[in-house]
Amino acid sequence: MSGGIGSIHPDTNLDGFALTDAPTFRTVLGIAWPLTLKAVMLHGIIVIDAYLISALGEAALAAMGLASAIAGLLLGILFAFSNATQIRIAQNFGAAGEVGLKTAFYCGLIVNLASVLIGVALVVAFGGRIIEGVAPTEQIADQAMAYLEVFVLVIFAEAVGQCLGSHFNGCGKTKVTFLSYLIALPINVVASVVLIHGLYGAPELGVAGAAWGSAVAALTRMAYLGLQFHRQHRMFRDVAGWTRDSLAAALHRHWVFSWPIAATFLSMTIGTQACILIYARMSVNEFAAITLILPWVQVAGTFGMSWAQATGIIVAQQLGARSGEDTLDAFLSLAWRAAFVAAGLVAAVYLAICLASPWIYAGLEAETLLAFWWFWPTLLLLPFPKGSNAICGQTLRAAGDTLAVMNIFMASQWLFKVPMTALFVLVLDLPVAWVFALFVADELVKFPMFHMRLWKGTWKHARVVED
Known part of the structure; x- marks a missing residue:
């Protein structure tokens, strides 16, 4: 399989680094700096979106804030599960086992998609009531729901994109994930500006335009990572079987490994919000x-x-x-x-x-x-x-x-x-x-x-x- 790890010696990774030797400072730095820049760009996207929306006034900012609180919780749980998948992929990458890599990736993808489906179902069932209950005006509630309805596309794109990114990170290829954000960030900014204000003949969507910009960027990032994944592994179509001889058994083990990481994130989020409510006093x-x-x-x-x-x-x-x-x-x-x-x-x-x-x-x-x-x-x-x-x-x-x-x-x-x-x-x-x-x-x-x-x-x- 051209470009896949099957052609690599069992004791080396994709860059030829001997896994039986102690990694050097440069090895860790080579993985860490793209992760750092990726995280900074993630924060930057939030700041930029808020800045672009601020031109529409305080009501628009309030609407985005309400919708982002719900969307951020769903994305955070998704990122936590993806972090668990990243670890499982790294473990199997060290063992140089293509079956293990295939199993870890697809188990992570199933967990991501399942968590998103459950989360979106809860948003559909209760999101409107929650926003209406806390929004100061009906106009703000309507704008928040318009933003959230479009942002569902971002969540589904990230369910796949985060799993793909976890694969490259787990294999030590953090630059690939970093480049995907480097491509997505300007697309997000340009698409958001155009759709928020209705420039160049595009519809003027206001707050929802920022969500559409994020959706276009997330889908582009997912497509880029998917193309890189296919080039390297052909979606693992040439790799037969699963670990433990069963996808169901492997999925159960993946879930047992993953759920404490997601639960930790959820607990930390709730605890942080509790502290903020106390700070308000x-x-x-x-x-x-x-x-x-x-x-x-x-x-x-x-x-x-x-x-x-x-x-x-x-x-x-x-x-x-x-x-x-x-x-x-x-x-x-x-x-x-x-x-x-x-x-x-x-x-x-x-x-x-x-x-x-x-x-x-x-x-x-x-x-x-x-x-x-x-x-x-x-x-x-x-x-x-x-x-x-x-x-x-x-x-x-x-x-x-x-x-x-x-x-x-x-x-x-x-x-x-x-x-x-x-x-x-x-x-x-x-x-x-x-x-x-x-x-x-x-x-x-x-x-x-x-x-x-x-x-x-x-x-x-x-x-x-x-x-």
Whole structure:
């Protein structure tokens, strides 16, 4: 099969890298930087869409915000399942088994499509009622539903596109996924502008035009990834059979592996919304400050999280190739040292944001800027335990220990972060800097649980693929 992995030696990947040797810093960086840029572009699409819609006024922005809250939840669950598929593909890529790669891909695709069908059915059944119940006016509710009805196309395109992207990421081909976003981003912007405002003879669709622009971009990205997938593997048509001799049995195993990752995302989303509702009880200036800093925390911390994700991909490949303990230890030691360097860079970016806040947000009141400034001690500390925990979590997931990772996240969130946020805000009425410091405290709570489980070393002997 020309271009497929069947022509590659069992101990090497598509780039000829020997999976039985410890990967180098450049190997991890080669996987991490496209993941970072991809994540930045994903955030950029959201910012650009909001900017384009802002020309239509506050009502249009409110409508998009309502619809995006529902659509974002569906996409987030989809991304979580795709992350699980990415790990399963990396494991089978390390084992150099085409049957395993085929099984992991199609199981992931089935799970993605099933989750989307269930999600869309729930939106059809209850989405209108939810939006009508929270929308301040009937006009905003109508615009939100118009946006959401079109955005369903994006969700279905992403169900396929994310699975294709997971295949390339799991095989270490993160540049292919990055290029798909590089192609889709300008298409999204141009199509949205044209359809929002009705330029060049196109219909003027308003808020729904932004959804159509996203749909065109998502379908284009899916088509590009599908073409690359077909060129390399011919859709695995030449590969017979499934692992465990049954697609149903393989699908069950894939589901058992995947659902804790999706449940972790859902729990984190609900917990975040609970905290935001609590933050709303602070003063207007404090709430504005913490609302402004949260997107920066997410965007600037992308590189550290992408490094951990790249580490998890390589660990999964190494476990699939059944590398020895010395090889795994050497690689993880290298990845950890580099993760602390990445954390230092992220901390420097955070400090720069704090220092530049009077210029970035020149129109804000002095009290809001002062609250924003006092976030800097937390921001300087946060990337280090967060990065180390991420390395542990991705490594454990790569070894199939997804349930333990879920339990650690849920325990820290629901037994510590959410209750402590309520205590700090609703009972003690502490300044916003102390409330924000709970982000570091939450990572410190998870720190011993993650590291003790990793240091036990049982993950090094995990049998992640079929014999």
